[in-house]
Amino acid sequence: MKQVLGDRKSILILIGPALLVYTLVMLVPVVWSLGYTLFEGNAIVGFTFVGLDNFARMLTDARVHEALWFTIRYAVVITVGQVFFGYLLSLLYVFVLKKSSGIIRTLAFFPVVLPTVAVALMFQKMFEIAPQNGLVNEFLNLFGVESVDWFGSSGSAFLVIAIMDIWRSMGFYGVLLYAGLVDIPEDVLESARIDGASGWRLVQHIVLPLSLPVLLSSIIFSINGTLKVFDSILALTNGGPGTSTSPLTIYMFQTSFTYGEYGYGSSIAFLLTLLCLVVTLFIFRSSRRDLTKG
């Protein structure tokens, strides 16, 4: 093995194809898109150089501000939800269900493999009010509560998005964190128990600090995924009502491909990239501190 990896040619052969494909489908478009931020126009009418106009426009565009704020809100709420419920699931697997957690793990993981659009359609039907009440409204009616037009106002639409996306991916984080938890040496837990730690105290002082690295990875993973959310919202609310649940990605897509402003769309994409970068750096920075040392 050492011999193979020590040979430059074999390294080239092993990495080359993947690198080439990556360069073609990722790096080239990224650089290309960066170039577009200085231009305006589209593939039909051609491009004109506008310098930094797109960025100046972004500063005063109320829709960008609205979309940015929604993206941040969405990322924070969904990340907290996904990781929190995922962690609860993993604790359930390890400490309650123990060896018999297989079936529950599979069931909780199941939504992850379902196509996003199918899940979104299911939630649309569940929270429907017209032409007939969905499951949720029927349930509310049972208790004498009036039907709610869930997709009619931004607050309730956001709630449905949050419920759907947390339900859809908590199983994944459950498994990810479960892998971290089973790595905690049994003897450490055993000695803590002998010292009298149990329940919440055991989790707080032993489990949480020891599973911190994988928890942190989950958060980075989740926040970067949620900042770039596109398909689930597009399929569930299409950014509506109005534009109140449009994240930056949907606004970027509309600007580029509906309004035909590739340059401005690329500038919005650049803003999103910066946001991801800042958030990741922030999390990495804060993780350097050792939280176990108070």
Next chain:
Amino acid sequence: MTITTTRSRRLLAAAAGAGITALVLTGCGGGGGGASSTPKEFSVLTNAENTEIPDVLSTLSDDQCSAENKTLPLDLETVPQTNLDQRLQLLAGQNALPVMFSAGNAPALTKTLADSGNVLDFEKALTDLDAIDNIEPAAISTIESLYGGFNALPFEYNIEGIWYNKLLFADNGVTVPETWDELVTAAETFNAAGLTAFSASGDQGWPITRLIGNYIFRTLGPDALQKVADGDAKLTDPEYVEAAQAIADLGAAGFFGKGVGSIDADTAANQFMNGSAAMYYMGSWTLSDFADAERNQIGEENIGFMPFPSVEGGKGDSSQLAANVGLPATFNAKSYDDNVGAWLDCISENYGSTALSEKQRVSGFKLNTPVADIPPLTAEVQERIGATDETVLWFEALFTTKATTTSQTNAAQLVTGDLSAEEFMSLVQNDL
């Protein structure tokens, strides 16, 4: 041993190389499926809501245009209307527009496509084919005023207005309203009787913004939105905001029923046709829905048509019908050749009669084969078109793609009260 290793390495390298080449070739070959030059199929892309053009074209391909279909087989594809503009821009950017496609949601897009040489000049093409007489002159003039040239074919020629359920009107003692106030009073009556007064799709948005446009034309006259397009007036001017407010008031009173933002085009049509809604603002293209006996439970004979009513003291009146060519389809100039020309010739000659007999559709094509047994409602539409001297367009007809999208995506929020009339109008004005 060394020889074998070297050989297998070379083999591996060759295999990797071949793999990469294949990948690159498939990657680059993706866009080549378009029909920019010498088409092999008569590819047609229409908005999914329009089931009629595909149906009539299929009929033609089996019948009058079967010879053309043999040389250039018909290939149909649809896309939801809300995604149409996106798809057209992407395809145009890749030089991959189909031979025939639904013109954009916003006429401005068709103008852009025409300016960049993607849209056929029908004036020239049909004159060359000696088939220009197959198109009604009135339809050509409507298209020219909307699209800045004869850039689309009038697969439909519509008037718009309010369709009403005669039985529900009679049962509730309501007479056909002639003024806005009477319309509101009628809506109150239906609302009190537990019916949906207006069936409208907030998901599509435009059935609601159409009402705003009509109200503007009735109060400020037929040139009111041209003034906005020319910059001589703003949508945020109080007299324009008044129109949005009038429609918002309908929503606040609950006249559109529950969950208007989630109601799609089909559901809105069904609500009217199953008798749960009393009125339905729509273009005459909906006649083909009414003719569908399975969907239409109230019966064609129980449906009446009224123009959008006059508003007291307004400069416009209800005789100025909203007329348009629907969402027309056009041809790709870059893939136009003799075979496509043969299809165009055949369509222009036969579409009018086939659409009328099969779908009760009044189109802008002349009727070259007489059609017998025209249903009364269709005959009434034809009559009204003939009797109308002055027509008006719709709210977003002269707006940019962006303003059109903004207007239609926010319409539902206007009637649910999440946006005020001022907010709605300023959002649209900002994107003009």
